[in-house]
Amino acid sequence: MTPIDYTPSDALLVVDMQNDFCEGGALAVAGGSALVPAINTEIATAHATGALIVASRDWHPVDHASFEHRGGPWPVHCVQDTPGAAFHPELELPDDTIRVSKATAFDADAYSAFDGTGLAGYLRDRGIDRVIVCGLALDVCVKATALDACREGFAVRLLEALSAAVNSEALTEVRGELQSAGIEVRP
DSSP states (O other), rough: OOOOOTTEEEEEEEEEOOOGGEEEEEEEETGGGGGGHHHHHHHHHHTTTOEEEEEEEOOTTTTOBGGGGTTSOOOOOOOOTTTSSSSSOOOOOOOOOOEEOOOTTTTTOOOOOOTTTHHHHHHHTOOOOEEEEEEIIIIIIIIHHHHHHTTOOEEEEEEEEEEESOGGGGHHHHHHHHHHTTOOOOE
């Protein structure tokens, strides 16, 4: 992967690199943990140039609407203040990382880091023009986050090599959807 020329008007948005989405977690994505070293390298590169580092996380209440026992599609995962909701222990987030919690309401799910969080306005206030996205899961929260960043008027680049999908068979369709929206997908 060709290195990105980060600037202070960029934000690297690391999506949901949490224990429950990595191997051994309640909703594990195959290959999730293996992404951490390369994501750490990307974080260090971006941070060294003054780019903003943002890390989103699912932060569900105990009885969240997305859980199967409430009629949702997912097993219980990323419950607030549990080990499963914590960022992967080897993820190296700088102290000044902006942490964005999503899907915090009992009665509504949120896949995108922009959904109900105020992130778009915060990024605009900070002079961010471009959002570089990676993380978990490519076909769910990464996709939703990239599409919302694009809808909010940011230039968006998706780092596919630093992302993994729940359903790898959906990657061609997801890639096409993102590219059709004007998102640059980097292998």
